[in-house]
Amino acid sequence: MSNTATIWSTVPEKSSIGQRIRHAREASNLSSAQLARRLGVKTATVSGWESGRTEPRANRLTMLAGFLSVSPTWLLYGLGEAPADETFSSELAVLQASLKSVKDLHERTGQALVRLEEQIARLSPAKER
Template identity: 50%
Template sequence: MNDNSTGGWYAAENATFGDRLAAAREAAGMTQQQLAKRLGVKAGTLRGWEDDLSEPRANRLQMLSGLLGVSLPWLLMGQGDDVSAPDESGELPRDLTDMLTELRNLRSDLVAKADRLAVLEKRLRAKLKEDS
């Protein structure tokens, strides 16, 4: 599978969505349980995505992209450079890794809060429309 002449390790013809999701999660230093918790899904749901038994909805795809620090086109189709192939990634100093992890966590928290805000706004608009 490590044939870069056919478009790279994680290109669409070499890897599935689940392969890229698992690689991005591992590169982010998260377990399936940790990522599932951050996304607000069950670990079994995430496992199903990684095993290509099911696919996430669009809102979860965007959250995955932001949380894992990869582009949506890469996650879906393997287009672009976001995660190094196995045995090609360089180790970063621990303090930089910690900062990157904290940034990812903050970004995912912001995405989750924005989603909650949108739901609340929709409910408020419906209630105002109902009352008028």
């Protein structure tokens, strides 16, 4: 019987640090060049991190975590909360905007129907005379 208890409250993700950097960058809706500019490194450096050829130093890792709104622990080990998927968030925003447009159109259509009914009611007695 083995003891599987650990100090971690969650199971680490099976992705690499490079994959997590890329995921967090994409979730932040940043290009490699934009992230590199913010960090003061070359785009090739960010590409190297994301491909797994190299890893960021501790000071860059802390900066990365801050810019990408994730914890350094998540970047290093995959423990903790991953960034929200930007694609899902943007699709949800588009759907919410579409729903609002349809509701506004529905309200305007209802108002137009009321005006038409009022005009018809005004004209109907005149024709009957």
